Amino acid sequence: TVPLVIDTDTAQDDCVALLVGLLDPLADLRAITMVAGNVGFDRQVHNAWLTLNAAGRLGEVPVYLGSRRPMMRPWESAENVHGDGAGGLDMDVTGLAPQDEHAVDALVRMAAQSPGELSIVAIGPLTNIAAAQLKDPGFAANVKTLYVMGGSNNGRGNITAAAEFNFYVDPEAAKAVFAAGFEVVVVPWDPLTLRQAVFGDERLAAIADLGTPLSDFFTRVCAATLEFDRSVGIDGTTHPDSLTAALLLHPELVRRSAGYHVDVETSGELTRGYSAMSWGVHGLDANATVIEEIDSEGFYGYLRTLLATPTTPQ
Numbered sequence: 638t639v640p641l642v643i644d645t646d647t648a649q650d651d652c653v654a655l656l657v658g659l660l661d662p663l664a665d666l667r668a669i670t671m672v673a674g675n676v677g678f679d680r681q682v683h684n685a686w687l688t689l690n691a692a693g694r695l696g697e698v699p700v701y702l703g704s705r706r707p708m709m710r711p712w713e714s715a716e717n718v719h720g721d722g723a724g725g726l727d728m729d730v731t732g733l734a735p736q737d738e739h740a741v742d743a744l745v746r747m748a749a750q751s752p753g754e755l756s757i758v759a760i761g762p763l764t765n766i767a768a769a770q771l772k773d774p775g776f777a778a779n780v781k782t783l784y785v786m787g788g789s790n791n792g793r794g795n796i797t798a799a800a801e802f803n804f805y806v807d808p809e810a811a812k813a814v815f816a817a818g819f820e821v822v823v824v825p826w827d828p829l830t831l832r833q834a835v836f837g838d839e840r841l842a843a844i845a846d847l848g849t850p851l852s853d854f855f856t857r858v859c860a861a862t863l864e865f866d867r868s869v870g871i872d873g874t875t876h877p878d879s880l881t882a883a884l885l886l887h888p889e890l891v892r893r894s895a896g897y898h899v900d901v902e903t904s905g906e907l908t909r910g911y912s913a914m915s916w917g918v919h920g921l922d923a924n925a926t927v928i929e930e931i932d933s934e935g936f937y938g939y940l941r942t943l944l945a946t947p948t949t950p951q
């Protein structure tokens with residue numbers, strides 16, 4: 638199994654990524670750490686409880702609360718895309734409590750406990766990861782692999798023309814992470830999420846037809862994003878975060894990847910959060926592996942099988 642932590646701003650596909658960590662037999666999900674991003678912080682925590690419950694694993698994986706805002710800027714949400722991030726689902730959370738330890742301390746501690754073993758799937762702004770590195774300069778070396786959902790491989794942004802949301806929200810943190818010496822794998826918005834991991838009508842109907850509690854949960858949490866995506870001309874739901882978690886566990890879904898030097902713009906007037914992904918011709922040493930192409934059908938099949946898992950939510 639693969640020991641991992643998922644660092645998340647839990648809404649929509651973050652929930653699906655948590656299902657990957659909670660239900661894939663290859664995953665040994667040690668913790669969920671929360672970072673400010675998609676929707677209100679407390680709502681994100683609520684969405685994580687909902688997801689643990691949907692997976693039938695409430696109380697089994699600890700949830701740690703991390704940074705409530707980016708390092709140097711006010712928080713900006715994506716509520717216009719995600720709504721509450723869980724399609725209006727709700728539950729009684731009486732008796733559920735996050736851990737007392739701060740997520741940044743927990744990340745540092747867990748990585749130091751077994752150097753070179755723990756992987757992190759970072760699917761929100763990189764604030765917690767950058768803060769952990771500031772706190773412990775040995776953190777990057779202690780982490781086995783850091784899978785990052787973020788940026789765009791010299792293609793389209795989704796929050797501005799230049800920038801993808803996670804890097805836009807906390808560009809200073811993203812820049813610091815790429816300078817820190819992690820073994821990083823990047824799953825960019827464009828071309829992967831935007832062009833290769835979109836689930837259109839046929840795929841969504843086949844998932845709904847499963848008729849499991851998990852397929853209902855999936856359909857519900859993806860509804861707001863589906864509506865948004867369609868309004869901007871994307872023909873289906875987008876799965877940046879669950880794809881990132883799936884690729885850590887199933888590298889066979891990667892068709893092509895390459896070493897890049899990745900850096901993040903922090904000061905541009907029109908380009909805040911832009912990810913400059915330089916390839917060999919620019920003469921810079923690679924500091925990250927960027928996934929360029931995936932087995933789209935394979936990823937879809939993987940997720941559909943996962944959503945067929947029988948679970949007993951409370």
Ligand code: BDR
Pocket residue numbers: 648650651675715718760761786795801802803826877878
């Ligand atoms: C990223 O931003 C969020 O909207 C998604 O959860 C994903 O992590 C995509 O840009």
Ligand code: CA
Pocket residue numbers: 645646647651674675760761878
């Ligand atoms: Ca996310």
